[in-house]
Amino acid sequence: MSSYSFTNAAVKDLDDICEYVARQDSNAASQLFDAIRKKCKLVASFPNMGRRYSKLAVNLRGFVVENYVVFYYPREDGIDIVRVVSGYRDFETLFLEDE
Numbered sequence: 001m002s003s004y005s006f007t008n009a010a011v012k013d014l015d016d017i018c019e020y021v022a023r024q025d026s027n028a029a030s031q032l033f034d035a036i037r038k039k040c041k042l043v044a045s046f047p048n049m050g051r052r053y054s055k056l057a058v059n060l061r062g063f064v065v066e067n068y069v070v071f072y073y074p075r076e077d078g079i080d081i082v083r084v085v086s087g088y089r090d091f092e093t094l095f096l097e098d099e
Helices: 008-024 026-045 091-098
Strands: 003-006 061-065 068-075 078-086
Touching (some): 003 008, 003 026, 008 078, 026 061, 026 068, 026 078
Parallel strands (some): 003 078
Antiparallel strands (some): 061 068
16 A cells, blocks of 8 residues: 655645645635645555656655645655645755755
8 A cells, every 4th residue: 555754844844834824714724735635645656647856856756736846755655755845946946955
């Protein structure tokens, strides 16, 4: 059975995003969280379906949910989610900071 896990950085990203969205609309924050979780479950079953981000890091992949990109590494039985960020962010700078 495939599964997904979140790094501490990804959990913090999700917390920050949901807190920000909830300031305007708590239902929207809940719906966004559910949409991300649902897509994570789907991608965990098909880990190579996401877009490749090899220029940022070896084997890094990602998929979009609304205006956010969920970055992950595929593994044999699912995916490891490393970051969840706004699609407007500078991804190269973000991954340089994480090194």
